[in-house]
Amino acid sequence: MKKEVVAGVDIGGTTTELGLVDRTGDVIVKCTLDTADYPHVEDFISALVKNIRELAGNNREMELAGIGIGAPNANYHKGTIELAPNLAWKGIVPLVDMMKRKIDVPVVMTNDAKAAAMGEMLFGGAKGMKDFIILTLGTGLGSGIVINGQVVYGYTGFAGELGHTIIVAGGRACGCGRHGCFETYASASGLVRTTLNLLSEMKEPSPLRNIAPSALTSKKISEAAADNDPVAVEAMDFTARKLAFGIINAIGFSSPEAVFLFGGLAKAGEALFKPVREYVEEGVQPIYRGTVKILPSRVPESNAAVLGSAALMWNELK
Amino acid sequence: MKKEVVAGVDIGGTTTELGLVDRTGDVIVKCTLDTADYPHVEDFISALVKNIRELAGNNREMELAGIGIGAPNANYHKGTIELAPNLAWKGIVPLVDMMKRKIDVPVVMTNDAKAAAMGEMLFGGAKGMKDFIILTLGTGLGSGIVINGQVVYGYTGFAGELGHTIIVAGGRACGCGRHGCFETYASASGLVRTTLNLLSEMKEPSPLRNIAPSALTSKKISEAAADNDPVAVEAMDFTARKLAFGIINAIGFSSPEAVFLFGGLAKAGEALFKPVREYVEEGVQPIYRGTVKILPSRVPESNAAVLGSAALMWNELK
Numbered sequence: 001m002k003k004e005v006v007a008g009v010d011i012g013g014t015t016t017e018l019g020l021v022d023r024t025g026d027v028i029v030k031c032t033l034d035t036a037d038y039p040h041v042e043d044f045i046s047a048l049v050k051n052i053r054e055l056a057g058n059n060r061e062m063e064l065a066g067i068g069i070g071a072p073n074a075n076y077h078k079g080t081i082e083l084a085p086n087l088a089w090k091g092i093v094p095l096v097d098m099m100k101r102k103i104d105v106p107v108v109m110t111n112d113a114k115a116a117a118m119g120e121m122l123f124g125g126a127k128g129m130k131d132f133i134i135l136t137l138g139t140g141l142g143s144g145i146v147i148n149g150q151v152v153y154g155y156t157g158f159a160g161e162l163g164h165t166i167i168v169a170g171g172r173a174c175g176c177g178r179h180g181c182f183e184t185y186a187s188a189s190g191l192v193r194t195t196l197n198l199l200s201e202m203k204e205p206s207p208l209r210n211i212a213p214s215a216l217t218s219k220k221i222s223e224a225a226a227d228n229d230p231v232a233v234e235a236m237d238f239t240a241r242k243l244a245f246g247i248i249n250a251i252g253f254s255s256p257e258a259v260f261l262f263g264g265l266a267k268a269g270e271a272l273f274k275p276v277r278e279y280v281e282e283g284v285q286p287i288y289r290g291t292v293k294i295l296p297s298r299v300p301e302s303n304a305a306v307l308g309s310a311a312l313m314w315n316e317l318k
Numbered sequence: 319m320k321k322e323v324v325a326g327v328d329i330g331g332t333t334t335e336l337g338l339v340d341r342t343g344d345v346i347v348k349c350t351l352d353t354a355d356y357p358h359v360e361d362f363i364s365a366l367v368k369n370i371r372e373l374a375g376n377n378r379e380m381e382l383a384g385i386g387i388g389a390p391n392a393n394y395h396k397g398t399i400e401l402a403p404n405l406a407w408k409g410i411v412p413l414v415d416m417m418k419r420k421i422d423v424p425v426v427m428t429n430d431a432k433a434a435a436m437g438e439m440l441f442g443g444a445k446g447m448k449d450f451i452i453l454t455l456g457t458g459l460g461s462g463i464v465i466n467g468q469v470v471y472g473y474t475g476f477a478g479e480l481g482h483t484i485i486v487a488g489g490r491a492c493g494c495g496r497h498g499c500f501e502t503y504a505s506a507s508g509l510v511r512t513t514l515n516l517l518s519e520m521k522e523p524s525p526l527r528n529i530a531p532s533a534l535t536s537k538k539i540s541e542a543a544a545d546n547d548p549v550a551v552e553a554m555d556f557t558a559r560k561l562a563f564g565i566i567n568a569i570g571f572s573s574p575e576a577v578f579l580f581g582g583l584a585k586a587g588e589a590l591f592k593p594v595r596e597y598v599e600e601g602v603q604p605i606y607r608g609t610v611k612i613l614p615s616r617v618p619e620s621n622a623a624v625l626g627s628a629a630l631m632w633n634e635l636k
């Protein structure tokens with residue numbers, strides 16, 4: 001009997017990653033495409049399908065059972081990519097239907113944070129959990145919410161935009177055109193903004209004063225905090241408080257068993273997790289105390305995007 | 319063939335309402351018990367079961383298919399009432415198990431706001447909807463969240479506490495021991511607090527200045543607003559903004575098709591709904607614009623509690 005595999009595809013503005021993943025979460029083979037090389041989506045789809053066929057065809061023991069896709073601004077219900085600012089394909093792209101016309105297997109698509117939630121549930125730390133949330137803390141803050149074992153898509157297909165829930169009325173300007181969004185504080189770039197702000201307000205000497213703002217990263221700030229730089233320590237603490245605040249309100253909504261943190265900012269490790277756990281326990285409504293675990297993602301970052309997209313399809317095949 | 323009915327029971331601190339409800343949402347017969355007459359829960363259960371049997375037995379054409387219960391601090395997963403401040407029964411009361419020992423039909427229990435969500439879905443304005451939220455705006459703010467056609471209970475059974483999500487960091491003191499909770503602003507008592515605050519800050523004459531604070535109600539404030547009293551108008555507008563703010567963040571979580579408003583404050587009608595709709599459309603993330611209806615509950619208030627509890631059981635019997 002041939003081994004069943006699923007293609008996991010992660011479409012990014014610059015690069016598209018794809019890989020074949022078996023039912024246990026083993027990434028058998030992987031390759032990449034330069035998304036930016038394909039200004040026309042038809043050409044991109046042709047190249048993507050060709051690559052998937054080649055990966056699967058090179059190994060006669062594999063049978064392709066389906067394709068899971070993670071993409072920015074993806075609508076799960078409609079199978080469309082809608083008005084994605086970082087992709088060359090404008091308007092509403094019916095990507096799933098276009099794929100299905102080229103290859104006769106099931107195809108399903110959602111955004112990267114929802115795919116990450118599925119990856120965590122099938123192959124990571126959320127195995128066996130039915131209610132959890134994953135926050136992807138990169139340039140922005142993405143979120144995937146699982147309730148009753150199902151990813152929450154909502155009426156529009158665009159549910160789970162916790163990064164754009166407002167945690168400070170009239171707060172920091174956000175790329176979405178509004179102010180005070182969770183992601184302007186609790187993300188890698190939020191930490192950079194906080195640090196710049198603190199550099200303007202605190203008088204303590206700090207090695208961070210020698211780094212041009214354009215070169216300042218959450219990694220450098222985490223490292224400075226580990227060295228007890230007072231500005232970096234304060235910035236991490238402020239960020240942990242804001243992250244905890246958003247998590248506290250999310251708990252009041254869906255009462256998850258765990259909140260997983262993933263992405264650049266989560267790499268700060270215990271320097272971030274410890275205060276976040278403390279602030280959550282301190283600030284959460286009493287009935288939820290001691291009920292929610294704050295955990296690092298257990299999906300290996302190097303394969304997370306492909307595994308998440310593949311998990312999305314494996315879940316549909318169950 | 320006998321007509322199948324379900325008993326809908328709503329346990330309140332003072333009064334317990336019960337009624338027999340058919341599959342179409344017709345309340346066939348109703349009665350009440352004085353909850354406060356039963357300091358021991360065993361006696362209460364005996365009286366409740368006796369009443370249910372009598373209601374059903376008096377009409378030989380009915381067959382009792384189950385019992386749905388709405389109660390404060392009810393845990394759906396465990397069938398318990400836990401630490402309810404307004405009930406005489408202290409600690410953790412395994413009410414569903416105790417009921418089942420007395421009467422051989424399925425019994426299910428949740429809190430009143432979640433029962434209201436079920437009532438709205440089976441018998442009210444949410445028929446056919448799979449994703450919606452109901453906010454009950456009384457002394458506090460209760461919420462029932464439906465996602466994928468299921469009420470959200472979460473890992474603990476206590477999900478959906480939107481009234482205690484924090485909308486103003488460091489804001490108004492809340493009964494839960496924290497500050498700035500949604501219900502301290504967006505509820506009948508929140509409107510009273512807002513009005514008292516405005517009376518202290520505004521200089522305009524207002525008939526509300528002639529009402530003792532202990533006698534001030536959301537109804538009187540709504541009426542004054544309808545008469546263009548400047549303090550009341552300002553208080554309604556402030557409340558509508560806060561209500562919209564909480565709704566905006568809830569939309570970012572679950573992207574519902576509709577948000578239903580129910581209870582004392584919702585009786586203000588268009589004076590509340592119109593500005594709430596405007597502030598939601600103005601403040602919501604652009605991808606959700608025009609996707610969410612803000613609607614009054616369509617379950618008649620006089621039967622809402624019984625219908626909600628009965629709907630909970632009918633839904634299990636599906």
